[in-house]
Amino acid sequence: MGVMGHLPLVDRAEPAANAPAVARMREARQAVRDAGLGSPLAHLAATSGTLTDPATHFDMVRVGAGLVGIDPSGTVKMHGASRLTAPIVHTAAVEARTPVGYDGTYVTDRATHLSVLPIGYADGIPREFSSQAGVEICGRRFPVVGRVSMDQIVIDTGAESFSVGTSATVFGPDGGAVPAVQDWARWAGTIPHTIVTGIGPRVKRSTA
Template sequence: MTGELAEAVVDLAAIEANVGRIAGATTAAVMAVVKADGFGHGAVPVARAALAGGAAWLGVTSAAEALELRRAGLTAPVLSWLHGPRTDFAALAAADVDVSVAAPELLDAVAAAARAAGRPARVHLKIDTGMSRHGATAAGWPELVAWARKYEREGVLAVRGVWSHLATADSSPSGVSAQTAAFGEAVAYARDAGLEPELLHLANSAAAFTAPHTHFDLVRAGIAVYGVEPVPGRAFGLRPALTLRTEVIMTKRVPAGTGVSYQHTHVTDQPTTLALIPLGFADGIPRGVDGRAQVLLGGRRSPIIGRVAMDQCVVDAGDLEVRIGDPVTVLGPGDAGEPTAADWAAWAATNPHEILTGIGTRVPRHHDGKGTFTADVRVEGALPSCATEGKR
């Protein structure tokens, strides 16, 4: 570290190689999802590494995220997909950003902005195929399609894509099949109504490796880009890209019966050495993991004990000879035995996405452009991609 109390080091070579593995599993184009500041890794450097690895598209949630990429000089196609009625669609059109639309009211707003800007907007219509979240319902799809076709004829927008999102690609093939069928029906309706979308997209990270019939024209990869295996119990050769590390800032030897941190939720049962590290729940350490979570200290895993505070937590170092300034690895790829984001997700009863995006902004990100990881982009154990099934 270079003077900070903690740092998150991002291996951009791992990002690039992970995208290469995803691309090697499909004949479709790959969209690297860099929302939430690149899942906490840094959206702009991650986007550059992903494009170098073979991604053709970038995906974000909001207009602000899309415009950040454009301000950084990235010119690759970008899709932004979560908007409200006050979104500045004119700015997105001017920045050459595609937008997702799932309701006629928002389609009206996009069309009005396109008229004002004097240039057509490019939209991707989203259908809800079983997520019961964002996307037009089957009952509302005909109205959305009809308005989109009307605006296309008027020349104010072009329907570039039709898409949906899978709910159970990591756990339920039957659920994927049902959603894929519903998606096919929605696409057929849109085409019968006169729309000619060039991009159909449904697959996420898990489906990229396990469900080639969902790939269509574009695969949207999120968590896999960052090296987290998307299907429990299966490995596709991905490498975690982020390492979170800090250092010991205080040590103390305490006797048995010592209460630790707020409310003394942990009391030592024998003499031990406590090591304080300057990371807490404001930095992404989940508050309720005492007694379960571990860090790598002195070459071995040691548990976090007591209630995690906003800025700090306590590690039980046992009989290790620990000094102020000793390095601590909180999470990483696991090469040296350190916990991974998946380990932390299990301890906190959440998913790795929340662990990675929860690392606070006061932890500086350092991007390693060199990296040591290289990989064949062929995917061992993945289902073969089909060149025609599901393709337009």
């Protein structure tokens, strides 16, 4: 038997904000004991509490986001544990003033090369993102351009032309040119949890 709770203010990384919830957990556990139901296991802290407030640990902790390298409190630099890649399926050399994607919201300002990745919003790519969004190809970061389609995104690779089948890293733990989950969250104006939980069922999963 166990009792559990959740800390609504823990991402602030201020232990004093958790004190009322900690007190209520102690009361709840004692109420179970007083009812003659034994001494239950208690768990209150998720990742943020585990990292920032020992008073919330009790008997167990629930480390969910932390398992994939996300610290919601922003106090600990964690190593990412997930990677999303996709192969280039089409490339094209285009002229300046070429519209890209639905409604032509992006227009090339020079002659350039475009590459298509077979991954879109049905697979978890945020439809709204800033102009900073990019992917890594062969050690360099290249911008995502045009609107995200259901099944594809377009990458502007400039003077570089990559062959079909070349792997692009959408996000990963490497750093450098490889975007992190946190980068995509920032570009999309959301939280990292949304990025990792939004990856669709069509994306093949594997463990290393």
